[in-house]
Amino acid sequence: MELIARAAGAESLTAHLQRLGPMPALPSGALIAEVEASGLLGRGGAGFPVGRKWRAVAERAAGGAVVLANGAEGEPLSFKDRSLMTARPHLVIDGALLAARAVGASDIIFYVGAEHRTADAALRQALAERTGEVRGRTRIVAAQAGYVSGEESAAVHYVNAGDARPTSSPPRPFERGVGGRPTLVQNVESLALAALIARRGHAWYQGLGRGRARGIGLLTVSGAVNRAGVHEIELGATLSDAAAAAGGLRGDVRAVLLGGYFGGWADLHEQWGLPLDAPSMRARGLALGCGVVHFLPSDTCGVEATARFMTYLASQSARQCGPCVFGLSAIAGATQRLAAQSPQPGDLDRIVRWSGQLTGRGACHHPDGAAALMHSALQVFADDFAGHQRRRCLTISEPARVAVA
Amino acid sequence: MGEVLQIDRIRCDGHGLCAELVPELISLDDWGYPIIKPGNVPPSVVEHARRAVDACPVLALRLARTAALVAR
Numbered sequence: 456m457e458l459i460a461r462a463a464g465a466e467s468l469t470a471h472l473q474r475l476g477p478m479p480a481l482p483s484g485a486l487i488a489e490v491e492a493s494g495l496l497g498r499g500g501a502g503f504p505v506g507r508k509w510r511a512v513a514e515r516a517a518g519g520a521v522v523l524a525n526g527a528e529g530e531p532l533s534f535k536d537r538s539l540m541t542a543r544p545h546l547v548i549d550g551a552l553l554a555a556r557a558v559g560a561s562d563i564i565f566y567v568g569a570e571h572r573t574a575d576a577a578l579r580q581a582l583a584e585r586t587g588e589v590r591g592r593t594r595i596v597a598a599q600a601g602y603v604s605g606e607e608s609a610a611v612h613y614v615n616a617g618d619a620r621p622t623s624s625p626p627r628p629f630e631r632g633v634g635g636r637p638t639l640v641q642n643v644e645s646l647a648l649a650a651l652i653a654r655r656g657h658a659w660y661q662g663l664g665r666g667r668a669r670g671i672g673l674l675t676v677s678g679a680v681n682r683a684g685v686h687e688i689e690l691g692a693t694l695s696d697a698a699a700a701a702g703g704l705r706g707d708v709r710a711v712l713l714g715g716y717f718g719g720w721a722d723l724h725e726q727w728g729l730p731l732d733a734p735s736m737r738a739r740g741l742a743l744g745c746g747v748v749h750f751l752p753s754d755t756c757g758v759e760a761t762a763r764f765m766t767y768l769a770s771q772s773a774r775q776c777g778p779c780v781f782g783l784s785a786i787a788g789a790t791q792r793l794a795a796q797s798p799q800p801g802d803l804d805r806i807v808r809w810s811g812q813l814t815g816r817g818a819c820h821h822p823d824g825a826a827a828l829m830h831s832a833l834q835v836f837a838d839d840f841a842g843h844q845r846r847r848c849l850t851i852s853e854p855a856r857v858a859v860a
Numbered sequence: 861m862g863e864v865l866q867i868d869r870i871r872c873d874g875h876g877l878c879a880e881l882v883p884e885l886i887s888l889d890d891w892g893y894p895i896i897k898p899g900n901v902p903p904s905v906v907e908h909a910r911r912a913v914d915a916c917p918v919l920a921l922r923l924a925r926t927a928a929l930v931a932r
Contacts, residue, residue, distance in 0.1 A: 623869070775869070777873070812895055
């Protein structure tokens with residue numbers, strides 16, 4: 456296991472150096488070239504090529520850039536970033552230091568979810584083990600709880616002005632970020648993987664993975680499994696492998712949420728052999744996102760689960776852009792009515808129309824993510840939604856429903 | 861090379877003047893916020909689009925050259 460440890464507690468600097476050896480002395484250009492050649496894709500959710508992002512910042516920086524290591528992890532079903540920071544804080548710090556060297560950054564900010572206390576303590580302890588030079592150019596900023604806090608322009612806005620709401624773009628953070636300087640905002644798992652690639656070379660990373668996929672990654676597996684938790688996989692491992700890694704499924708599972716609240720539902724039987732890596736999933740209209748795999752328990756109605764998720768996403772709007780504020784809450788309200796089997800006439804049609812109008816209509820991608828989740832729900836749970844519009848749930852048996860009512 | 865209509869979604873308050881001035885390109889959702897037809901502004905309506913940009917009470921609308929767009 457490269458990113459998560461079997462032993463409890465954080466890895467010390469001594470153990471880290473014994474396991475991996477010292478940080479490589481590669482200069483900026485060689486570092487960027489290694490990471491580019493590895494094909495490493497970002498693990499915060501968008502899956503953008505890490506090397507290309509580093510190059511974009513390096514070209515603008517002229518030595519004055521900032522690295523913002525993003526461990527906000529506001530996604531409710533994701534635990535991999537806090538697990539990584541807790542288990543291997545020095546690997547994350549190495550990644551941030553190497554990224555800083557690559558892009559020409561003097562300052563490093565670790566942006567850690569305020570509620571991730573164990574991860575925060577592990578990072579603080581790890582930084583205390585580092586040299587004064589490293590400590591002098593790094594700081595930890597507690598990210599506000601909330602889904603949007605980790606969005607990159609929101610993260611920069613919070614560090615600059617104490618306001619964790621996304622900003623209009625352009626400029627993007629890589630152009631003008633923390634303190635107006637070019638800023639690399641990079642997820643902590645991406646940084647940890649870059650630290651391994653810098654030590655072992657791109658060929659090592661390219662040698663991992665199944666099928667056509669390359670590399671390794673972290674998943675957070677939850678729902679109807681025997682052992683929910685964070686699991687490291689070779690990319691290209693299948694959905695069935697993910698279920699097996701989590702101790703197998705519990706009950707007759709029909710659907711799985713992939714990529715988190717910004718991802719989408721998939722039919723489990725259709726996708727049981729799905730390779731878990733960003734390009735394969737994109738080709739099937741799915742997303743690896745931040746690596747969330749949530750198996751829907753067989754006794755949970757898909758409409759009800761979707762209503763819960765949409766209600767959460769509506770509540771997490773930064774409330775800046777009209778289409779997001781009004782659209783999400785209207786969709787959440789109609790989905791709740793459907794879930795409760797007390798819809799208004801035409802609720803389902805309105806949900807279809809409203810969710811079709813959201814994409815690209817916010818300053819950040821919050822409405823886009825919510826729309827993607829809704830679209831997938833309407834496909835995977837098409838019969839269930841149609842049933843609920845007729846006040847009939849297909850999941851809970853009729854007598855049970857009457858008894859509850 | 862052409863021009864596209866862009867909206868600063870944070871500024872936009874849904875006044876809706878733009879949809880009246882360029883209905884060819886802009887419609888409104890159920891809450892009065894603009895939905896812009898994708899693609900370049902056709903030359904035949906560029907003048908209308910420019911008028912809509914000028915009329916926006918919160919300066920949320922602009923015409924941008926497509927070459928200057930940042931991919932996102």
